[in-house]
Amino acid sequence: MKTETKLIHFSEGIELESGKSLNSFDLMVETYGELNEDKSNAILLCHAFSGNHHAAGSSEDYGIGWWDQLVGPNKSIDTNKYFVVCCNNLGGCAGSSGPSSVDPSSQKIFGKSFPQVSVLDWVNSQKMLMDKLNIECWHFVAGGSLGGMQALQWSISYPDKVKKAGIFAAASKSSSQNIAMNEVARESIRKDENFHNGNYYEHNVIPKNGIKTARMLGHITYLSEEHMDSRFGRKFQDEDSKVEESVSFEVENYLQYKGEQFSELFDANSYILMTKVMDGYDAGKDKTLVEALKDVKSEFLIVGFYSDWLYPPERGKEIQIAAMDNNIRSSFVVLQGDHGHDSFLFNSKTYSNLITNFIES
Amino acid sequence: MAIKLSKIINSWVPENSKVIDFGCGDGSLLKELFKNKQVLGYGVEINDTKIEKCIEKGIPVIKLDIDKGLNDFMSSNFDLSIMARSIQCLKNPDLALNRMLELSKRCVVTLPNLGYWRCRINLASGKMPITPELPSSWYETENIHLCTIKDFENLCLKENISIKDKVFINRNGNQGGLSKINPNLFAVEGVYLLEK
Incomplete structure (x- = not known):
C-alpha cells in the first residue's frame, strides 16, 4: 500500500x-x-x-x-x-x-x-x-x-x-449524559496536582493520573456491559500479571493497563479540548x-x-x-x-x- | 413477483413521487420504480443480506422491524407506501394499514388469498393449506394473520379505507379469467390501491 x-x-x-x-x-x-x-x-x-x-x-x-x-x-x-x-x-x-x-x-x-x-x-x-x-x-x-x-x-x-x-x-x-461523562473525565485531569492549570509543560511534568482516570472512565463507556461480561466476567487477575497491586479482577487490570498506556501518549490539554469539541x-x-x-x-x-x-x-x-x-x-x-x-x-x-x-x- | 408487481402498480405511481416500501427485500421493486417513474424510494427491511443488496443497487434502505417501528417515520410525507406480501406477517395488520395511510397519501397492499379454492380443499380435508403461494407448514410460516379477499375488503370497509383500484392474480400469475369473476375463490393474490 x-x-x-x-x-x-x-x-x-x-x-x-x-x-x-x-x-x-x-x-x-x-x-x-x-x-x-x-x-x-x-x-x-x-x-x-x-x-x-x-x-x-x-x-x-x-x-x-x-x-x-x-x-x-x-x-x-x-x-x-x-x-x-x-x-x-x-x-x-x-x-x-x-x-x-x-x-x-x-x-x-x-x-x-x-x-x-x-x-x-x-x-x-x-x-x-x-x-x-x-x-x-x-x-x-x-x-x-x-x-x-x-x-x-x-x-x-x-x-x-x-x-x-x-x-x-x-x-x-452529544446528549446530556455524554457531556456529563466528559466532565468527570475533565475534572479528573484538572484536579491532578501536576496539571498546573494547563501549564504543566513549564513544570516538566504531565498530569498522568488525571489522564489515566479519564481514560479508564472513557473505556467503560466505549464497551458494552455484555462485552465486558463475556470478556472479563468476574475472573480474578493472575498475581504475576497484575499491573497494580490493588487490582483484584481482570477488568480492573485491563482498565489500569489501558489507562496507564494512554496517559503516556496523549496530551492532557488535547484531551480536554477534544471532549469539549464533542460536547459542543x-x-x-x-x-x-x-x-x-x-x-x-x-x-x-x-x-x-x-x-x-x-x-x-x-x-x-x-x-x-x-x-x-x-x-x-x-x-x-x-x-x-x-x-x-x-x-x-x-x-x-x-x-x-x-x-x-x-x-x- | 416483484417485476410483475411493478407492472401492475406502474400506473398508480406518480412520476417523481416519494415512495416507501415496507418489506422491500432486495430492493428490486424500488429499482424498477426508480427506472420507470424516477421515484425517490426508501426500502424498509429487517434482513441484513437483503439490506446489503439494496445498498448495492443504490436503493436507500432502513433496517426496521415493521411491527415495532412504524411510528418513528410519521413525520415523513410520502406519496405512496407499499406493503407487498408482508401484511399477513404483522402482529397488528389493521394498525399497520392505518399508520401507512397516515404517513402516505395512498398505499399499495398485496396479500395472499386464503379463500383460494386449493386452500379451501386443504382445509376441507382437515389440513392447513400448503400451496405454491403458501408453501410453509403451519409451524414454520411467518404468515400469522392470513385472510381471504373478502376478509380484507371487510376490514377496509370497517376502517373507512377506500379501495381506489384492485387487481387479482390467478395461479398462472396473470390477471383476468375466473379470478376476475370470483376473486375470493379463484385469485391467489389480491393487489390493492388504498386511500383514506
Whole structure:
C-alpha cells in the first residue's frame, strides 16, 4: 500500500467558530493509495476523539492504524482503488497544531492558550487540506463517533464537495449524559496536582493520573456491559500479571493497563479540548436538524450498533428521519456490534459489505 | 413477483413521487420504480443480506422491524407506501394499514388469498393449506394473520379505507379469467390501491 505521511503547513491561518483565529497552523496528514487522473476516487476519513492521522497499516510511532480492519488493499475501503486521506485534527497531539505545539508568535508551547476548536473548524481545516491536495470532490467522507459528526458536518457545510457520507456510531449532537461523562473525565485531569492549570509543560511534568482516570472512565463507556461480561466476567487477575497491586479482577487490570498506556501518549490539554469539541457539536444549533440538512446533496449511510450506549442507534435514527424529511437518499442500518461504541472500529461481514456496496453503488 | 408487481402498480405511481416500501427485500421493486417513474424510494427491511443488496443497487434502505417501528417515520410525507406480501406477517395488520395511510397519501397492499379454492380443499380435508403461494407448514410460516379477499375488503370497509383500484392474480400469475369473476375463490393474490 502506497502510504505517505507528511506535515502540511497552512500559512494562511484559519478563522475559528469561536471568533478567535490561528495565524497559521499545521496538519499531520497520512494518505493511502493514489489519486486517479480525474480525481474522482478520493476518500476522507475523519478520526474519533483519541484517533489520529494513522488510519491504516502499521507505523513505528502509532502501531496498527485505528481503522486498519476496514481500510487497506482489498479491504472494505480498498486502497487499491481509492486515494484515502486522513489527518490529525486541529487541537490534537499527533503532529497537528494543538495545545502541546509551539505558538509561532510567542515561541512558547500553546498550552491552555490554544483556542477552542469545533467540528465545524475541523471540517473547514480539512477543506483547506482538500484544496491543497487539488481534490475537487470527495467520493466518500466517513468516520465513527466524533468522526461521524465530521462526516455529517461536511455534507452540511460543503454540499457540493461530498458525494457520499458514512456516519457511524454517531449523533447530530452529544446528549446530556455524554457531556456529563466528559466532565468527570475533565475534572479528573484538572484536579491532578501536576496539571498546573494547563501549564504543566513549564513544570516538566504531565498530569498522568488525571489522564489515566479519564481514560479508564472513557473505556467503560466505549464497551458494552455484555462485552465486558463475556470478556472479563468476574475472573480474578493472575498475581504475576497484575499491573497494580490493588487490582483484584481482570477488568480492573485491563482498565489500569489501558489507562496507564494512554496517559503516556496523549496530551492532557488535547484531551480536554477534544471532549469539549464533542460536547459542543450540535448540527441543528439555532434551528432544527431538519432545517440544518436542507441543502445537503450527499447520500448517507448511517450505521448504529445495538451494543453502543454512548451514541445509541436512536441517535442515528434521528439523523435518518431528518434526512428523509429533506429527501436525502439516506440509509440507516443497525448492526449487532460486539464492542459497544467501539464497534465501528471493528470489521464484520455485514458492516464491511455495507460500506463497500455503498461506496461502489 | 416483484417485476410483475411493478407492472401492475406502474400506473398508480406518480412520476417523481416519494415512495416507501415496507418489506422491500432486495430492493428490486424500488429499482424498477426508480427506472420507470424516477421515484425517490426508501426500502424498509429487517434482513441484513437483503439490506446489503439494496445498498448495492443504490436503493436507500432502513433496517426496521415493521411491527415495532412504524411510528418513528410519521413525520415523513410520502406519496405512496407499499406493503407487498408482508401484511399477513404483522402482529397488528389493521394498525399497520392505518399508520401507512397516515404517513402516505395512498398505499399499495398485496396479500395472499386464503379463500383460494386449493386452500379451501386443504382445509376441507382437515389440513392447513400448503400451496405454491403458501408453501410453509403451519409451524414454520411467518404468515400469522392470513385472510381471504373478502376478509380484507371487510376490514377496509370497517376502517373507512377506500379501495381506489384492485387487481387479482390467478395461479398462472396473470390477471383476468375466473379470478376476475370470483376473486375470493379463484385469485391467489389480491393487489390493492388504498386511500383514506
